[in-house]
Amino acid sequence: MVFHLHQTFNIVFCEYAKGGMIYEAMHIFDQMRQQGLSPNVVNYGALIDALCKLGRVDEAMLRCNQMINEGVTPNIIVFTSLVYGLCTVDKWEKADELFSEMLNQGIYPNATFFNTIMRNLCNEGRVMEAQSLVDLMVRLGVRPDVISYNTLIDGYCLAGRMEEAMKLLDVMVSAGLEPDVVAYNTLLHGYCRAGRIYDAFRLFRQMLSNAVTPGVATYNTILHGLFQYGRFSEAKELYLNMIKSGMQLDIYTCNIMLNGLCKNNFLDDAFEMFQSLCSMDSQLDIITFNIMIDALLKSGRKEDAMGMLTAISAHGLVPDVVTYRLVTENLIKEGLLEEFDNLFLAMEKSGCTPNSGMLNAIIRRLLDRGEIMRAGVYLSKIDEKNFSLEASTTSLLLSVFSREEYRHHAKSLPEKFHFLWVLINEHYFK
DNA sequence: ATAGGGTTAG
Incomplete structure (x- = not known):
């Protein structure tokens, strides 16, 4: 009976954790303890994984320690979730420590596990390191599988090294x-992505001749490729x-079609398709x-765009x-700065945190309108979060602060951005 | 009952 309850x-519990519903999951944790049941490695594994996927890696690490204190030994699954979290938030040294600790505990x-690390390396463009990880796997007697090679193939593709990516097909076969x-x-x-649609079609035929069913x-991939390069009728x-x-x-x-229609100036057709999707109750x-x-705002149909915004919650x-980035950028562009500030606050209150791309976009929009002081507020946020400036943001900052009337503002920038001040002065006094 | 790969928005 007790076992059944557990x-x-x-x-x-796992249902909640998988859906990222941490608070609900924690509540179950408490309820379990009240019933005299201790969470086991599966419960902790699910919770730790969910925390890592939400980027809350510090909490995940705390949970892992708590688990050990309660006498539950983490397994390879727990370590994989943690190493995923650490790599994703760029804590590579910590991931390395975790790997050593894992080996010390005799967990192989x-x-x-390796594929998880490789995925993160490839996402950062570090395909050579991913490649050497495959070599390490072989040395350690862990056979790379299809996913290992597919991850590596993607790494080469992301780096634009298509010839090396293609060669891996043969490497896979010989393995x-x-x-x-x-x-x-x-x-x-x-x-x-590389604009090589002809090669894509050639590979597609090769795929068919190798009896791999598309x-x-x-x-979807080909459809998107055709739209991207304006081959509308073929798409x-x-x-x-x-x-x-x-x-x-x-x-x-559906999304590729909608986007393809919008970007090719068929917004009305896209809108029609959107509505028919809604009426068919599509998810x-x-x-x-x-x-x-995005499309409605860019074509000046603000009312319709706001209608879409409110429809979001109606669709659950x-x-x-x-979403917030699109709307906030539009508000700044229209000079509705108070509305912008309010929306930004509402966003943070809703638990949505701005990312680097959004903050960069906001800064550029504010600078465009000469809102130097307000831009400073968002530069500080970038500083706080240790995000970096995108190239277009930096060049806009330089051109704004190079103007006589704005130069003094550069001095009040966060310390991290003093290099801008140095660049401007070099420009002026050389 | 817990971990890994491909396609879409900015």
């Missing part, structure tokens, strides 16, 4: 692994063929709304940092 709690890393649909999708995406993600034809073939279209297909996501809000969704 199981029931675990199922509910598996392919999943006794079959390149799967994800391997091909990754490479197709790489070619499309999936909806394959077609439309592909879309119609996808429907005709009876393929189950997904939210990606839309926040990206759908962001695409529409929550505005994200991109």
Whole structure:
């Protein structure tokens, strides 16, 4: 009976943790203890993973210590979640320490563990380090699997090194692994990103001849590539063929189509498609709304954009940092600075934290309007969060502060940005 | 009942 109760709690708990509903999960934790049940490694694993995915890595580390104090030993799954969290928030030295600690405790890393680190290295453009991790795996006797190679392929694609990415298909085969649909999708995406649609189609044929069945993600990738390079009629034809073939279209297909229509000046068609999706009760996501809000604001249809904004919650969704970025940028552009300040506060109150891209965009918009003091407030936020300035933000700052009437403002910048002051002075006195 | 890969918005 007690065992059964423990199981029931675990199922509910994991459900919450997986959905990122931390407070609800913690509540279950408390309830379990009240019933005299101690959380086990699965409960802690689920909680730690959820915290790491939300970027709350410090709390995750505390939970891991708490778990150890309660006599529960972390397993490879817990270490994988923690190392994911640490890499993602750029705490690579800590991740390294964790790896040593893990080995000390006699817990052996598996392919999943290494793949997690490789994913983060590749996302940062550090594909060579990911490559050497594969070599390390081999030395440690951990066989790289299909996911290891696919991750590495993506790393090379992201670095624009398509020839090396392609070579990995053969490397996989000689390692006794079959390149799967994800391997091909990754490479197709790489070619499309590089504007090499012809090579993408060539690879697509190669994929078919190797008896790998394309999936909806394959077609979505090509569809997006065609739109991106203005090949509108081919994109439309592909879309119609996808429907005709009876393929189950997904939210990606819908969003790619909506965005493709908007960016090719078919906003009315996009709006119509959006409405028909709504009437069919399709499960839309926040990206759908962001695409529409962006397009409506850019074409001056502010009323419609605000209608979309309010429709978000009616669809059971929550505005994200991109939504807020789109609307705040528009408010600044229109000089509605008080509304902008209020929206920014409302955003923070809702638990949505601005990211580096949003703060950079805000600063640029404020500088454009000569709102130097207000821009300073957001520069301080960038400073606090240890984000960096994007190149376009830096050059705008330099050109603004180079103007006589604004030069004195540069002196009151946070210390981190004093290099701007130095650059300006070098420019003036050389 | 806890961990890893591909496609969409800025």
